[in-house]
Amino acid sequence: MIEAALSVENLSFAYGPKKALDNVSFSVRAGECAILLGPNGAGKSTLFSLITRLYDARQGSIRLCGFDVKKNSRQALARLGVVFQQTTLDADLSVTQNLRYHAALHGIGRKAADKRIREELERLNMYDRRQEKVRQLNGGHRRRVEIARALLHNPSLLLLDEPTVGLDMPSRQAIVEHVHDLVRRQGLAVLWATHLLDEIGAQDSLVVLDKGVVKAGGRLAEVLHATGCGNAAEVFARLTGGGVE
Amino acid sequence: MNILHYWRALSGIVGRELLRFLHQRERFVSALVRPLVWLFVFAAGFRAALGIAISPPYETYILYEVYITPGLIGMIQLFNGMQSSLSMVYDREMGSMRMLMVCPLPRWFLLSSKLIAGTAVSVLQAYAFLGIAWLDDIQAPPVGYLWILPALLLSGMMLGALGLLLSSFIRQLENFAGVMNFVIFPVFFMSTALYPLWKIKESSELLYILAEYNPFSQAVELIRFALYGQLNLQALLFTAGAFILFMAAAIFGYNPSKGMMVRKGGGD
Known part of the structure; x- marks a missing residue:
């Protein structure tokens, strides 16, 4: 199993x-996305x-x-990769500096880290903004950087x-x-x-x-079948x- | 491979702290302003009021400014240690401390790395302060500037560990103001930073005992002797002992099974 x-x-x-x-x-x-509702x-x-x-x-x-x-x-x-509720990026540092810090914590060397940073940021259309300070990014872009960061070390x-x-x-x-x-x-x-x-x-x-x-x-x-509800909102309200x- | 992971993580944590320090110039300036005000204003005002007799490591009569310089370096490190503890309380609230705790390395190593990073910053601040003091003719023998480095590393680690220990059981930022009042001020004023022990003894035996066994006094004396190229063995042992004690307690405080984190709990 x-x-x-x-x-x-x-x-x-x-x-x-x-x-x-x-x-x-x-x-x-x-390959499963589990939504935790409560x-x-x-x-x-x-x-x-x-x-x-x-x-x-x-x-x-x-x-x-x-x-x-x-x-x-x-x-x-x-x-494990984590994106916490509050943003955990260093606003005074650039996107790359933040990501390199995370890579270092996971023991990834500079060259491999830069390669992974490029891959993840490109996937989120953020690679062009890698030199910008996090302070200059809006909330949505900060979140994207945090997701890229959480994936740098290829978590399961x-x-x-x-x-x-x-x-x-x-x-x-x-x-x-x-x-x-x-x-x-x-x-x-x-x-x-x-x-x-x-x-x-x-x-x-x-x-x-x-x-x-x-x-x-x-x-x-x-x-939905077990609860007899029509959608997730009903499930949530009932339970x-x-x-x- | 494993050692490489530890090394990369340590360099990452120290590098981040140094980068933050460089990017936050106001933090650098304010860290220097405090001791400089003491040096140029307070010490100048008290120069005539306080007579300092010849006592080791000094071989001649000295000005009050010269006497309090090591104490003010201690002050820089004390504030720095408390400030990194403040930043850890803040970090934890903001989540980046959690980010650090989630990485796959032992917690004692992460806390020690954080401590080394904070100490590195405090050493830079101390040297900047010594540079300014030097320009004002408060000059130690050249070899002292070399000897002071290991002393600064140990005293910085000891005071940082104290801050770390405090941060493990402060939950809210608001409580930190209390710590400033109940820790920083008593620790600083009940020490040899501003006045020698024999001077304190003249006025109160109790204060004298408290000041002598205050780890901060020992750290200041370690720095004072090192600045004049001498080793104060008692201060060295005392400071090292205090470091081990504070660090062990801080690691306990951050232990996920036993420490304060569980008792403090978390809101939902």
Whole structure:
């Protein structure tokens, strides 16, 4: 059996007496884009903190391409690319300087790094702007640079934490299309936290999280069938009791 | 291959810090203005008020400006250490600290690299300050400018580790103002940066004890002796011991299983 790119099993986590995640299990395979839906406070940020090993869970396990995040964290994290909710680029440095920094952290040499930077930026039509300071870029372009950065070391799993928040429609669409393209063409596995249901593609999977519990999971069509809902918005409203955008 | 990865990451982290430093000129200027005001205004005003007796490493009567120069270098490094800790709190809020923590290297190595990067910046600032002081005739023996380098590296690492330790349990930027008041000011004023120990002893035995065992005093004395080409062994051991202690505690603080990060939790 091929190992899932991300496998979360019986994961529980609490901040003191407050339970943030309760027995969460799901997996994301190569070539799969899983959309993580949940209202504020559902446990999405906690889940991302645990996958990126900001802190460790005491119960349950997280495996990236078969490597346990806690026990084999280096092998696991080497296969992970992340775009955090807040921008994490250095505004005073140029696009290339930011990307070279990331490449260095992953042990990629200068020559190989420059080659990868070119490939990823060209794919996002950003190569001509590589010398510009990040401060000069608009929100959509910054996000593109962050996605390019997350892919520099050829990860197997890409984590996206609400990457399109605050962007205009064309920028959002460009990012949604680019990520789905990566999933289709390169077999990348993606876990995408969002509030924006129009970002869900027909082939995507859903993981609906509410109050730390997985309420539904599987291919969109399967979830619609199981819940008897007509679309993802209805699924979300019914399972979480919340409205959507 | 592995060592190459470590080396590339270390150069990347130090390079980024130096680039940031070069791009933020106001940060460089403000880091220098503070000690220069102390040197040219405060020390000039107190020159007559404070008599400094001959005590090692000085072999003759010295001006007050000469006495406080090593203390002000310590001040540069103290502020720098706290500022990099401030930037780590800020970074963590903004996410780039998380970016660093996600990369596939041991956390102790990432924190140490961050520390080395901060120290490199503080050494540059210290030399710039010494250059300006030199122009104002506050001059040490030439060999002192060489000997001071290892002293600056150790004291910078020690003060940076203290900042790192503080950053591991400060969650909000607002708390940092409290740290400035409760850490920087007591540490600086209860030290040998501005007045020698025997002078403090004249007024208060308790303050004298606090100042003597203050790691910042030891770092300042290490710098003071090095600037005159001498080794103060006690200061060296004390500063190195404080560095190891602070660093170990900071690494514990950033440990994903045991440290403060878990207790602090994260909002959702």
